[in-house]
């Protein structure tokens with residue numbers, strides 16, 4: 001059974017709400033075990049446990065908040081070289097459009113790539129002009145249906161890759177799945 005960890009940092013709850021939706025999306029793939037944890041609740045053991053991770057943080061000064069970076073900096077001693085080839089994707093909430101959430105997403109992806117995690121973007125448009133090519137990036141909390149679907153789609157896609165590659169379920173490949181459930 002494939003395992004997905006949704007790990008987040010959140011000061012005022014927006015990224016936490018995104019994380020819950022990402023976890024909800026991941027849970028839509030049958031047979032996937034989903035664990036939702038804040039970075040404060042997480043241990044390095046969680047990183048070894050998971051097959052796929054969705055990593056989320058608010059945008060702070062156009063970048064990753066220090067608390068999230070600290071966790072991953074410190075994890076390197078125990079985890080480095082042990083999570084290569086697992087799957088990863090990212091999400092970020094910012095104060096506003098243009099405030100840098102995609103830059104934060106790229107920063108989070110860079111952290112995962114340093115650990116050898118296989119990262120991905122998503123080509124789908126969940127609504128007109130709403131997509132998640134670098135991860136789920138939204139201003140504030142997820143309010144609209146499209147913003148919620150962006151988060152859910154991210155978790156769903158992660159779980160699909162885990163299901164396909166880890167559990168070996170061929171029908172979980174994204175090209176074989178229809179997404180009518182979101183629209």
Ligand SMILES: Cc1cc2nc3c(=O)[nH]c(=O)nc-3n(C[C@H](O)[C@H](O)[C@H](O)COP(=O)(O)O)c2cc1C
Pocket residue numbers: 009010011012013014015016057058059060061062063093094095096097098099100101139140141
């Ligand atoms: C220290 C700090 C720096 C921030 N820097 C940015 C920024 O560079 N760009 C932006 O759009 N929002 C910025 N914000 C706003 C947060 O990204 C935004 O309020 C976000 O929705 C908070 O998410 P959270 O509720 O998960 O903490 C900053 C907030 C704080 C506390």
